[in-house]
Amino acid sequence: MAAVDLTPRQPRKAYGGEGGAYYEWSPADLPMLGVASIGGAKLSLAAGGLSLPSYSDSAKVAYVLQGKGTCGIVLPEATKEKVVAVKEGDALALPFGVVTWWHNLPESTTELVVLFLGDTSKGHKAGQFTNMQLTGATGIFTGFSTEFVGRAFDLAESDAAKLVSSQPASGIVKIKAGQKLPEPSAADREGMALNCLEAPLDVDIKNGGRVVVLNTQNLPLVKEVGLGADLVRIDAHSMCSPGFSCDSAYQVTYIVRGSGRVQVVGNDGKRVLETRDEGGNLFIVPRFFVVSKIADASGMEWFSIITTPNPIFSHLAGRTSVWKAISPEVLEASFNTTPEMEKLFRSKRLDSEIFFAPN
Numbered sequence: 001m002a003a004v005d006l007t008p009r010q011p012r013k014a015y016g017g018e019g020g021a022y023y024e025w026s027p028a029d030l031p032m033l034g035v036a037s038i039g040g041a042k043l044s045l046a047a048g049g050l051s052l053p054s055y056s057d058s059a060k061v062a063y064v065l066q067g068k069g070t071c072g073i074v075l076p077e078a079t080k081e082k083v084v085a086v087k088e089g090d091a092l093a094l095p096f097g098v099v100t101w102w103h104n105l106p107e108s109t110t111e112l113v114v115l116f117l118g119d120t121s122k123g124h125k126a127g128q129f130t131n132m133q134l135t136g137a138t139g140i141f142t143g144f145s146t147e148f149v150g151r152a153f154d155l156a157e158s159d160a161a162k163l164v165s166s167q168p169a170s171g172i173v174k175i176k177a178g179q180k181l182p183e184p185s186a187a188d189r190e191g192m193a194l195n196c197l198e199a200p201l202d203v204d205i206k207n208g209g210r211v212v213v214l215n216t217q218n219l220p221l222v223k224e225v226g227l228g229a230d231l232v233r234i235d236a237h238s239m240c241s242p243g244f245s246c247d248s249a250y251q252v253t254y255i256v257r258g259s260g261r262v263q264v265v266g267n268d269g270k271r272v273l274e275t276r277d278e279g280g281n282l283f284i285v286p287r288f289f290v291v292s293k294i295a296d297a298s299g300m301e302w303f304s305i306i307t308t309p310n311p312i313f314s315h316l317a318g319r320t321s322v323w324k325a326i327s328p329e330v331l332e333a334s335f336n337t338t339p340e341m342e343k344l345f346r347s348k349r350l351d352s353e354i355f356f357a358p359n
Contacts, residue, residue: 008281019049019174032284033127036250045104060118067112085184089197093221196231208355209234237358242292243315258300
C-alpha cells in the first residue's frame with residue numbers, strides 16, 4: 001500500500017443551530033476514510049434538540065458518547081417506529097434504509113452526543129456519509145413540485161406548499177416549549193441496543209484493561225450492517241498488545257476519553273505512525289498492519305468498528321500470541337538467537353494476554 005497519512009483527526013462542523021450540531025470527518029483530512037470506504041460523524045444535541053428524520057446511504061453503528069435521550073427508528077417495511085431510550089455506552093446497529101430521529105430531552109443538563117461509524121462502499125462518496133433529510137429546508141419534498149407533493153399526500157396544492165415550507169431549519173431543530181415527543185418503550189429497545197458499559201466483559205485483566213465486543217450474538221443487527229465493534233478501556237500506563245486483524249478487515253478507532261501513545265507498523269517493518277492520541281480523535285489502521293497502544297496516566301478508552309461482523313485478531317505478544325504457538329527451534333532460528341534467550345523470551349508473559357499492566 002502506498003504511503004497514506006494515518007494521523008488521527010478531529011471532525012469538522014458540517015451544520016447546526018440552536019438545537020445542536022452535526023460534525024463529520026472528511027477523506028480530505030483523513031485519507032484512510034476514502035481508502036477503506038468508511039464514514040465517521042458525530043451528532044451533538046442541546047437540551048430539547050431534535051435531529052430531524054433522515055436516512056443514509058450507508059449502514060452504520062451508532063455509539064452514545066455522552067448524555068441520554070431518545071432515538072426513533074423505522075426499519076425498512078415496518079409499519080410502526082421503534083422509540084428507544086438511549087444513554088451513554090449504548091451501541092445501535094443501523095442497517096441500510098433505516099429512518100432515524102434523535103432527541104435530547106428539554107430538561108437535560110448535558111448534551112446528547114452520538115458517534116456514527118459505517119461502511120460507505122455502496123454510498124455516494126467513498127469515506128463520507130450522505131444523509132437524506134425527510135423534512136426541513138433541505139428535505140426531499142422541497143425538491144418535488146407542489147403538484148407531486150399534493151398527489152403523494154392527498155392534499156390540496158396550497159396545503160402541500162404550506163406543509164413543505166413550514167420547517168425552515170435544516171437537519172437539527174430545538175423543539176418548542178411544552179412540545180412532547182413519544183415516550184420510549186422497553187419492548188422497542190429489545191435487540192436494538194446494547195450498553196457496552198453494562199454488558200458482560202469479553203476480556204477483563206486486572207490493572208490491564210477490559211473489552212466488550214459487539215457481534216451477531218449480542219446485537220443481531222450487526223449481521224445486517226456487516227460490521228463488528230468493540231469498546232476497550234485500558235488502565236493507567238497499561239499496554240495493548242501489538243496485534244492485527246487477521247480477516248482482512250480495517251480497524252476504525254475513535255478515542256472516547258483519556259490519551260496515550262500509538263504506534264502502527266506496516267510492511268517492510270516500517271513504522272508508519274507514531275503519535276500521542278487523545279479524546280475526540282479518529283484513526284484507521286490499514287489491513288494487516290500491526291497496532292499497539294500505551295495509555296497515559298489518565299488511562300484510555302476507545303470505540304472501534306471492524307469491517308466484518310465477527311472480527312478475529314492475532315496478537316504478537318502475551319499468552320495467546322503467535323510466538324507461544326511457534327516451536328522453540330523455529331523461534332530460535334527466526335530471531336537468530338541462543339537457546340537461553342529463546343527460553344527467557346518464552347518464559348515471559350505466560351499469564352497475561354492482550355493487555356499488559358505496568359510492571
